[in-house]
Amino acid sequence: VIGAPPPSRLLLGSGPSPVGESVLSALAQPTIGHLDPAFIEIMERTCELLRTVFVTGNRATLPLSATGSGGMDAMVANLVSPGDRVVCGVNGLFGERMFDALSRAGADVVAVRAEWGRAIDPAELIRVADQGLRSMVVVHGETSTGVCQPLDGLAEACHERDALLLVDCVTSLSGQPLGIDSEGIDAAFSGSQKCLNCPPGLAPLTVGERALDRLRERPTPVRSWYFDLNLLLAYWSGAASAVAEAGAVAVRAAPRAYHHTAPINLVYALREALELVVAEGLEDRWERHRRAHEALRGALELFGLRRLAPAGESLAPLLAVRVPEAVDEAGVRSALLHRHGIEISGGLGPLAGRIWRVGVMGLGAEPGPQRRLVQALGAELGADPTDALGALEQGWGQ
Numbered sequence: 001v002i003g004a005p006p007p008s009r010l011l012l013g014s015g016p017s018p019v020g021e022s023v024l025s026a027l028a029q030p031t032i033g034h035l036d037p038a039f040i041e042i043m044e045r046t047c048e049l050l051r052t053v054f055v056t057g058n059r060a061t062l063p064l065s066a067t068g069s070g071g072m073d074a075m076v077a078n079l080v081s082p083g084d085r086v087v088c089g090v091n092g093l094f095g096e097r098m099f100d101a102l103s104r105a106g107a108d109v110v111a112v113r114a115e116w117g118r119a120i121d122p123a124e125l126i127r128v129a130d131q132g133l134r135s136m137v138v139v140h141g142e143t144s145t146g147v148c149q150p151l152d153g154l155a156e157a158c159h160e161r162d163a164l165l166l167v168d169c170v171t172s173l174s175g176q177p178l179g180i181d182s183e184g185i186d187a188a189f190s191g192s193q194k195c196l197n198c199p200p201g202l203a204p205l206t207v208g209e210r211a212l213d214r215l216r217e218r219p220t221p222v223r224s225w226y227f228d229l230n231l232l233l234a235y236w237s238g239a240a241s242a243v244a245e246a247g248a249v250a251v252r253a254a255p256r257a258y259h260h261t262a263p264i265n266l267v268y269a270l271r272e273a274l275e276l277v278v279a280e281g282l283e284d285r286w287e288r289h290r291r292a293h294e295a296l297r298g299a300l301e302l303f304g305l306r307r308l309a310p311a312g313e314s315l316a317p318l319l320a321v322r323v324p325e326a327v328d329e330a331g332v333r334s335a336l337l338h339r340h341g342i343e344i345s346g347g348l349g350p351l352a353g354r355i356w357r358v359g360v361m362g363l364g365a366e367p368g369p370q371r372r373l374v375q376a377l378g379a380e381l382g383a384d385p386t387d388a389l390g391a392l393e394q395g396w397g398q
């Protein structure tokens with residue numbers, strides 16, 4: 001490699017998260033063609049693993065060639081039409097962005113807001129869902145605040161009204177209990193670089209039958225060519241669905257339509273990252289994230305850093321803590337990066353300068369990296385880390 005290498009960092013911010021050796025090795029495997037039968041097998045395995053991780057039987061499940069934000073644009077472009085009445089939960093930056101994307105798509109959007117740092121009462125979302133509702137959209141894991149949105153009753157309320165329930169699960173996927181089918185979610189998207197520990201650049205997307213019907217019934221074509229699911233599915237799962245329907249091996253050879261050149265090596269990396277998630281077991285992984293979050297919360301409290309989200313509303317993969325007035329928020333964060341090689345994130349919008357956001361994502365949700373963070377934070381805050389380290393160990397022991 002001729003260019004200078006990037007510095008070594010422990011990524012404990014809001015994303016990207018740490019990428020493990022085997023995923024990096026997968027990324028460095030030789031590039032092959034995007035229509036090569038060997039690549040198509042890798043695609044099929046990747047989609048199958050994604051179904052396991054989303055806990056869904058949805059045939060339309062694939063990694064979009066885009067970051068998480070592209071997943072949002074794709075979901076909106078395909079499933080929302082101009083004039084649609086849409087209810088959107090907004091309690092942080094990603095809800096604000098969703099509201100913006102829906103408005104740009106020409107939807108008649110009603111925002112149901114909660115303070116940044118609090119969940120939205122599902123009853124509030126249901127209260128404004130009238131008979132003409134077409135979709136309800138919520139952010140399951142609000143990464144700007146570390147809040148997990150309860151989904152109780154939302155699917156029932158939507159389906160009674162013939163509306164779709166659409167969910168951003170970029171940060172929650174594989175780090176917080178979530179089942180697409182059991183929650184009745186009609187479409188959801190994620191990102192490769194949060195709890196999946198893959199480099200950024202792919203957006204897992206899953207779309208159920210009800211949403212596919214909506215797509216077929218669109219009064220106007222999908223405005224985005226790149227994100228048109230009709231075209232994408234012909235490449236990603238055209239043959240896969242043909243196999244399922246016909247049950248014949250011969251159909252496997254059905255030609256896949258060239259749509260765009262998939263980022264081959266990123267797909268290798270995602271496949272490897274998903275193999276690791278599935279090998280660990282989804283339930284065990286959710287439990288590890290919960291434990292890691294609680295252990296770190298207990299440790300940071302001893303430095304006077306209290307969690308922003310109340311108990312019962314917190315998001316395991318992201319711990320947001322209030323920074324006391326006397327602490328130089330940006331200064332300490334910068335010292336962590338430059339002196340200790342550890343990245344954590346600051347606050348956004350109304351919380352800028354007031355919170356730190358610590359990622360508890362996949363490889364970051366382990367005692368080793370958390371110990372390093374607690375030690376470095378102690379040094380930068382001028383606090384003895386012994387008690388905090390003890391609390392961390394105790395948290396992991398529970």
Ligand SMILES: *Cc1c(COP(=O)(O)O)cnc(C)c1O
Nearest residue numbers: 067068069094141143170171191
């Ligand atoms: C990170 C994130 C996104 C955006 O993903 P990018 O990969 O940065 O485009 C969207 N929603 C949530 C909740 C996120 O955490």
